[in-house]
Amino acid sequence: NPGIKFGALLRHARLLGADSLATGHYARLTPDAGGVRLFRGVDPAKDQSYFLSRLTPDQLAHARFPLGSMRKTEVRRIAAREALVPTVTSESQDICFIRNQTYSDFIARQGIALPGPGPIVDTEGREIGRHKGLHLYTVGQRRGIDCPAQAPYYVVGIDRENNRLVVGFRESLGQEAFEVGDVNWIRKPTDFPAAVSVQVRYRHRGAEASIEPAGTNRVRVHFRSPQKAVAPGQGAAFYIGDEVIGGG
Numbered sequence: 001n002p003g004i005k006f007g008a009l010l011r012h013a014r015l016l017g018a019d020s021l022a023t024g025h026y027a028r029l030t031p032d033a034g035g036v037r038l039f040r041g042v043d044p045a046k047d048q049s050y051f052l053s054r055l056t057p058d059q060l061a062h063a064r065f066p067l068g069s070m071r072k073t074e075v076r077r078i079a080a081r082e083a084l085v086p087t088v089t090s091e092s093q094d095i096c097f098i099r100n101q102t103y104s105d106f107i108a109r110q111g112i113a114l115p116g117p118g119p120i121v122d123t124e125g126r127e128i129g130r131h132k133g134l135h136l137y138t139v140g141q142r143r144g145i146d147c148p149a150q151a152p153y154y155v156v157g158i159d160r161e162n163n164r165l166v167v168g169f170r171e172s173l174g175q176e177a178f179e180v181g182d183v184n185w186i187r188k189p190t191d192f193p194a195a196v197s198v199q200v201r202y203r204h205r206g207a208e209a210s211i212e213p214a215g216t217n218r219v220r221v222h223f224r225s226p227q228k229a230v231a232p233g234q235g236a237a238f239y240i241g242d243e244v245i246g247g248g
Helices: 004-015 057-061 072-081 103-108
Strands: 027-032 035-040 118-122 127-131 154-159 164-168 174-180 194-199 207-213 219-228 237-240 243-247
Touching (some): 004 057
Antiparallel strands (some): 118 127
């Protein structure tokens, strides 16, 4: 979203004379002194504000989200009434620009030197199996580990330096604190530590936390209660109520 849709595409649209770029995100914008503020969409099942947390205030000023105040059922009724084709399509549940292949197949075809198979270790460092390549796993994943135990194993860490996959039981997934880099502020708090809700993946409901500076464009997050599957490389969006104030 920051680099392509509201980067290259928005720049091209403005060269053509367009003032704004409209997308189908379920999120809302409201005018504010000198800019706009970003809020969750009214449909809680389809809210997509999480994906927009890294847009700059200038990008948001030239964005339009006409579906943000509507529910998906209402959008489909309008599409049917206007005889738009297709009225209903299957919804993308993965990376929308990768078609007819898995994301791991896509990565493997990019000419990247992947390390290949390696050891699976538990949280005590004991080797309990072999993985098929670290690019096939992410923190919180349960499927594909194939190590029998009294309870299912989950990925709790990825040790790239030693090509090891670290696994543990469900209770090992909780994390109370982590750092967020490349932070983008839409509306920066005036005081720190700031009380916010932090969402660490699309289907995460968000959890109460405090955030404080941790260096240039970095913040440290402290959850009130441990949250599962906080994965390196994933986005973290910061909310106050329904408003997105930033992310990284």
